[in-house]
Amino acid sequence: MTTFDLRRQPTSAGVYLMKDAAGEILYVGKAKNLRARLRSYLQAERDTRPQIKFLMERAASIETIVTDTEKEALILENTLIKKHRPRYNIHLRDDKTFVSLRIDLRNEFPMMEVVRQVRQDGARYFGPFASSSALRQTLKEIYRIFPLRHYPPAKCRQRGRPCLFYQIGQCSAPCHGHISASAYRQLVDGVLALLEGRQSEVLDALHQRMSTAANAQRYEEAATLRDHIHAIGKTVEQQKSVRYRAIDQDVVGIFRQGGEVEVVVLFYRQGKLTARRNYNLNWQLDEDELLAEFLTQFYGRDVPIPDEVVLPIKVEGTAAISEWLSERRNRKVRVLVPQRGERLRLVELANRNAQEAWQERGSRDEARRRVIAEIKQRLHLQRLPQRMECFDVSTIQGQATVASMAVVQDGEAVPGEYRHYKVKTVVGTDDYAALQEVLQRRLQRGLEEDNLPDFILIDGGKGQLSVLTMVLDELNLTGQIDIAGIAKARVKANVRGSAVERSEELFFLPGRKNPVILRRGSAALFLLERLRDEAHRFAITHHRKVRGKAQLKSSLSDIPGVGPKRQRALLKHFGSLKKIKAASLADLQAMPGLPVAIAEEIYRYFNS
Numbered sequence: 160m161t162t163f164d165l166r167r168q169p170t171s172a173g174v175y176l177m178k179d180a181a182g183e184i185l186y187v188g189k190a191k192n193l194r195a196r197l198r199s200y201l202q203a204e205r206d207t208r209p210q211i212k213f214l215m216e217r218a219a220s221i222e223t224i225v226t227d228t229e230k231e232a233l234i235l236e237n238t239l240i241k242k243h244r245p246r247y248n249i250h251l252r253d254d255k256t257f258v259s260l261r262i263d264l265r266n267e268f269p270m271m272e273v274v275r276q277v278r279q280d281g282a283r284y285f286g287p288f289a290s291s292s293a294l295r296q297t298l299k300e301i302y303r304i305f306p307l308r309h310y311p312p313a314k315c316r317q318r319g320r321p322c323l324f325y326q327i328g329q330c331s332a333p334c335h336g337h338i339s340a341s342a343y344r345q346l347v348d349g350v351l352a353l354l355e356g357r358q359s360e361v362l363d364a365l366h367q368r369m370s371t372a373a374n375a376q377r378y379e380e381a382a383t384l385r386d387h388i389h390a391i392g393k394t395v396e397q398q399k400s401v402r403y404r405a406i407d408q409d410v411v412g413i414f415r416q417g418g419e420v421e422v423v424v425l426f427y428r429q430g431k432l433t434a435r436r437n438y439n440l441n442w443q444l445d446e447d448e449l450l451a452e453f454l455t456q457f458y459g460r461d462v463p464i465p466d467e468v469v470l471p472i473k474v475e476g477t478a479a480i481s482e483w484l485s486e487r488r489n490r491k492v493r494v495l496v497p498q499r500g501e502r503l504r505l506v507e508l509a510n511r512n513a514q515e516a517w518q519e520r521g522s523r524d525e526a527r528r529r530v531i532a533e534i535k536q537r538l539h540l541q542r543l544p545q546r547m548e549c550f551d552v553s554t555i556q557g558q559a560t561v562a563s564m565a566v567v568q569d570g571e572a573v574p575g576e577y578r579h580y581k582v583k584t585v586v587g588t589d590d591y592a593a594l595q596e597v598l599q600r601r602l603q604r605g606l607e608e609d610n611l612p613d614f615i616l617i618d619g620g621k622g623q624l625s626v627l628t629m630v631l632d633e634l635n636l637t638g639q640i641d642i643a644g645i646a647k648a649r650v651k652a653n654v655r656g657s658a659v660e661r662s663e664e665l666f667f668l669p670g671r672k673n674p675v676i677l678r679r680g681s682a683a684l685f686l687l688e689r690l691r692d693e694a695h696r697f698a699i700t701h702h703r704k705v706r707g708k709a710q711l712k713s714s715l716s717d718i719p720g721v722g723p724k725r726q727r728a729l730l731k732h733f734g735s736l737k738k739i740k741a742a743s744l745a746d747l748q749a750m751p752g753l754p755v756a757i758a759e760e761i762y763r764y765f766n767s
Contacts (some may be wrong), residue, residue: 165194165197165198166202167192168194168197168223169223169225170192170193170194170195171192171193171225171226171230172185172189172191172192172193172226172227172228172229172231172232173189173190173193173223173225173226173563174188174190174222174224174226174232174235174236174239174648175187175188175190175193175196175197175220175222175223175224176187176221176224176239176245177214177218177220177221178218178219178220178221178222179218179219179273180219182330183219184239184243185214185217185245185246185247186214186218186241186246186247186248187219187236187239187243187245187248187431188236188448188452189229189233189235189451189476190232190475191232191234191440191475191476193223193225196722197221197223200214200215201215201573204381206373210719214247217667219409220766223382228479229476229478230479230482230483231480232457232475232476232479233456233479233480234264234483235752236252236452236455237455237456239755240456241459242451243498246451246731247444248454249440249441249442249452249453250456251438251453251456251457255285256272256398257275257277257287257462257463258273258275258286258287258288258291258294259273259274259275259277259284259285259286259287259463260272260273260274260285260286260288260294260298261273261274261282261283261345261353262282262283262285262350262351263280263281263283264282264347265281265282265283266280267310267333268306268308268333268334268340268343269307269309269347270309270311270550271292271298271301271350272309273294273295273298275461276461277461277462277463277464278461279489282462282616283351284432285354285428286351286359286428286433286463287433287434287436287462287463288433288434289424290620291490292479296464299707301350301353302324302330303328303329303352303386304329304353304365305346305347305349305350305636306324306325306328306329306330306346306501307330307331307346307350308330308331308332308333308334309322309324309329309330310334312325312333312334314335314734315332315334315335316335317733319735320335321335321337321518323332325337328383328520330341332730340488345550346650349361349364351577352703355429362388363382364701365388366388366570368384369384369385372384376392385522385707393512394560395419396627401421401729404665406427406429406430406465406466406467407427407428407429407463407465407466407467408426408427408466408467408468408469408505409424409425409426409427409465409469409507410424410425410427410469410470410502410506410508410509411423411424411425411450411453411465411468411469411470411471411506411509412424412425412471412506412508412509412510412511412512412513412694413446413449413455413471413472413510413513414510414513414514414516414517415442415446418441418442419439419440419441419442419517420439420440420441420442420446420519421437421439421440421451421513421514421515421516421520422437422438422440422450422453422455423436423437423438423508423509423510423512423513423516424436424437424439424448425505425508425512426463426465426472427465427505428465433616434611435512436507437504437513437516438453438551439516439520439580446472447472447473447474447475447483448474448475450471450472450474451475451476452478454474454480454494455480455483458484458487463589464487464488464492465492466490466491466492466493466738467492467493467494467495468484468492468493468494468495469478469495469502469505469506470495470496471493471506471509471510472496473496475496477496478494481493481494481496490742498678502637505687512591512763514754524569526570526682527571528569528684530682530683530686531543531544531545531569533682533683534614534686534687534707536664536683536684536764537675537677538641538643539668539671539675540614540641541638541641542613542614542641543613544613544614544641545568545569545613546564546566546567546568546569546613546614547566547567547568547611547612547614547616547690548564548565548567548612548614548615548616549564549565549615549616549617549657549690549691549693549694550562550563550594550597550598550616550617550694551563551565551602551691551694551695551697551698552582552590552593552594552616552698553695553698553699560581560582560593561579561580561581561582561659561698562580562582562593562594562597562698563578563579563580563694563695563697563698564577564578564580564597564601564694564697565575565577565690565693567686567690570686570712571690572690572693577693577697578601579660579697580597582596582597582601583596587606587726590623591614591623591626592761593624593631594619594623594625594627595619595630597631598615598626598627598630599633599634602630602631602634602636602640603634606634606636611636611639611640612640613640613641614640614641614642614643615627615640615642615643616642616644616645616691617643617644617645618644618645618647618689618691618694618695619635619644619645619646620644620667621648621666623644624642624643624644624667624669624758627642627644628642628669638654642668642669643666643667643675644667645664645665645666645667645687645688645691646664646665646666646667647664647676653697658697663676663677663679664676664677664684664688664759667686678710690699714734715739717727717759717764718757718760718761720756720760721757721759721760721761725753725757727754728752729750729753729761730749732750733750739761739765740765742761742762743762744759744762747759747761747762
C-alpha cells in the first residue's frame with residue numbers, strides 16, 4: 160500500500176474511500192473522527208484482526224471527504240455505496256419487497272391499499288406484513304366486518320350501479336350514496352382500531368350494535384354482527400407472539416461464521432411479531448461496521464420505520480442514525496442496545512433466528528449443489544452448470560416478435576438477470592432466425608464482458624438445438640458452453656379424444672440421437688422445468704405488453720391531437736380502448752381536460 164500522511168487528515172466526521180492501484184473503489188466507510196479511524200487501518204501490521212489485513216493488502220490509496228456532522232457522513236456513505244457499489248461493502252438484495260397497508264384519512268371515503276413503497280405523503284401505513292397473499296386474505300375478513308370501498312370513486316361512478324362487492328356485502332357503496340360520510344368514518348375507525356391492536360374497542364362496539372339489533376328484532380343483522388365478532392377472534396388474534404409493549408419495534412439479530420454473516424430483522428407491530436426478514440452477507444470487517452452500514456442501506460429504502468430499532472451490539476454513530484431515522488419518519492425513533500430486560504430477550508431471540516436461518520440456508524445450499532451435480536451427471540455436461548440460461552421466442556403471425564432469457568445461478572432463480580430482447584432483423588414468422596439473432600447478441604456481449612453461462616437450455620427440440628450449435632460454432636464457443644434442448648411434454652389421447660397420459664419431458668443433446676429422460680418428480684427435472692417455464696412466462700408477458708402498445712398506437716396515435724399523454728388520460732378516464740371506441744360524443748365532450756375539437760376528432764375517427 161502507498162504511504163499515507165495521517166497528520167494531514169482532519170479529526171472531524173466524514174467519509175473515506177479505499178481504492179486499488181487502478182483507482183477502483185474497494186470500500187466506502189464513515190467515521191466520527193476520520194484520523195482515528197484511518198489510523199486503525201494503517202497500523203494493520205500491529206492489528207491482529209485478519210479482516211483488516213485482508214482489506215489493506217488490496218488498498219493502494221485512500222480518499223477522504225469531510226462533512227459537517229456525523230449524520231451527513233452517514234447519508235453520504237449510503238449515497239456513495241449505491242453509486243459505486245464497492246466490492247467489499249454489503250449490497251442488500253431482497254427476493255421480495257415489503258408489503259404494507261396504506262389508508263389515506265384525508266379522503267372523504269378512505270380505502271385500504273396494498274402497497275410496496277412507504278412514502279412521506281401524509282397517509283397512514285401499517286406493516287410490513289409477511290406476504291401479500293397473507294395480507295390479502297386478512298383484508299377479505301376485514302371487508303366482511305367493515306365494508307370499505309375497493310376502487311376509486313371516479314371509477315365506480317362510471318358504472319350505473321354499485322359493483323359486485325356491494326352485492327356480496329363487502330362494500331358499502333359510498334360512490335353511489337348508499338352510506339353517509341359519518342357512518343363510513345365509523346367503519347374506518349373500526350379498521351384502524353383493528354390494525355392498531357385495539358381489538359377490545361372493536362369487540363365492545365360490535366357487541367353493543369348486536370344487542371341493539373337483537374332488541375329491535377333485526378335478527379339477520381344481529382347474526383351478521385355475531386359472525387363478525389367471531390371472525391375478529393380468528394383472523395386478527397392469530398399472531399406468532401404477543402407482548403405487553405404496544406409499540407412498533409424492529410429487532411436485529413446477527414450470526415457470523417467466518418466471512419459469512421446472517422442478519423435477521425424481526426418486525427414487532429403493536430406488540431405482535433408480524434414478519435421476519437433475513438439477509439446473508441459476505442463480510443470481512445468487524446460486526447459493528449457491518450451493522451452500521453446495514454442500517455443505513457436497510458432504512459435508506461421505502462420501508463416502514465418503527466418507534467424503536469433494537470440492536471444486538473453497539474455501533475458507532477447511534478445518535479446520528481437515530482436522528483436520521485427520526486427525520487425520515489417525522490417522529491422520534493430510538494436506536495437501543497439493551498443490556499437487560501425484555502428488549503434483551505428479544506435480541507437473543509433474533510440472534511437465535513439468525514443462527515437458524517444460517518443453518519437452514521446451508522442445508523438449502525447443499526441441496527442445490529446436489530441438484531446441480533445431478534444435472535451435470537444426467538445430461539453428460541462437461542462442467543457444473545452453476546449459471547444456467549434458457550431462451551424462448553414469442554410471436555403471433557410474425558407480429559411483435561420478442562425473446563426472453565431466464566437465469567438460474569447456483570440452483571436459484573435470479574430475476575434481476577432476466578432479459579427481454581426485441582427481435583430486430585427478422586420479418587415474418589421465423590422462430591429459428593429470431594432465436595439465432597437473440598443468441599448471437601447475448602453471446603457476443605458475453606464475450607465482450609466476460610460473462611458467459613456454463614449451460615444454455617433451449618425451449619425446443621432438435622431444430623432449436625441446431626440453431627444454438629451453429630451460433631456457438633460461429634463464435635468459436637463450441638466446447639466452452641454446455642447446451643441442451645427441452646421439448647415440451649405432450650398429452651396423449653385415446654380414439655375418443657380423452658386425455659389419458661402426459662408424456663415425459665425430452666432433453667436433446669448435441670451429437671446424441673436419442674433424447675435423455677429425467678426421472679419424473681426428481682429435483683433436477685423440476686429445476687430445469689422451472690427454468691423453461693420462467694423463460695416462457697417472461698417472453699409471453701413482454702410480448703403481450705409490446706403487442707398492446709402496438710395496437711394502441713395503431714388506433715389512438717393516428718388521431719390528430721392525441722399524443723401519449725392524452726392517450727393515457729383517455730384510458731384512465733374510460734378504462735379501456737373498447738370503451739373509448741363505444742363512447743358517445745357527449746361522453747367524450749364530458750371528459751375533463753379534453754378539448755371539444757379533439758373529442759369530435761376521436762368520435763369521427765371511430766364512427767366514420
